[in-house]
Amino acid sequence: MGISDILKVISKGEKSALAERKFKCPNCGFYPITLDMERCPKCGVRIKSMFRMKCPKCGALNELDAKKCANCGYDFEAEEKRTAKTFYVCPICGYKSDTFFTVCPACGTRMI
Numbered sequence: 001m002g003i004s005d006i007l008k009v010i011s012k013g014e015k016s017a018l019a020e021r022k023f024k025c026p027n028c029g030f031y032p033i034t035l036d037m038e039r040c041p042k043c044g045v046r047i048k049s050m051f052r053m054k055c056p057k058c059g060a061l062n063e064l065d066a067k068k069c070a071n072c073g074y075d076f077e078a079e080e081k082r083t084a085k086t087f088y089v090c091p092i093c094g095y096k097s098d099t100f101f102t103v104c105p106a107c108g109t110r111m112i
Helices: 003-011 015-020 076-083
Strands: none
């Protein structure tokens, strides 16, 4: 699960799905850790302090559920919308492209 997946889950208000996902403790390696836990049961480290989101603009560390950077105000939700792309898929062979095509480059099927 990448940071964009986590942002999608948080922006949709599905925190319970994120809380149910299991991770390894980055400090001691204990498994399973969920993000709704306050501390790791083995080493006692605070979970929220270990899982942070780095701002691409200023490099500041923010909470995973932050909508904007606490330091510079960078909008994480706008980044998610900007990176969302449309993909076109050939119905015959399944070739996937981010640009529209009239003839599939993989199998030669005409789309128009």
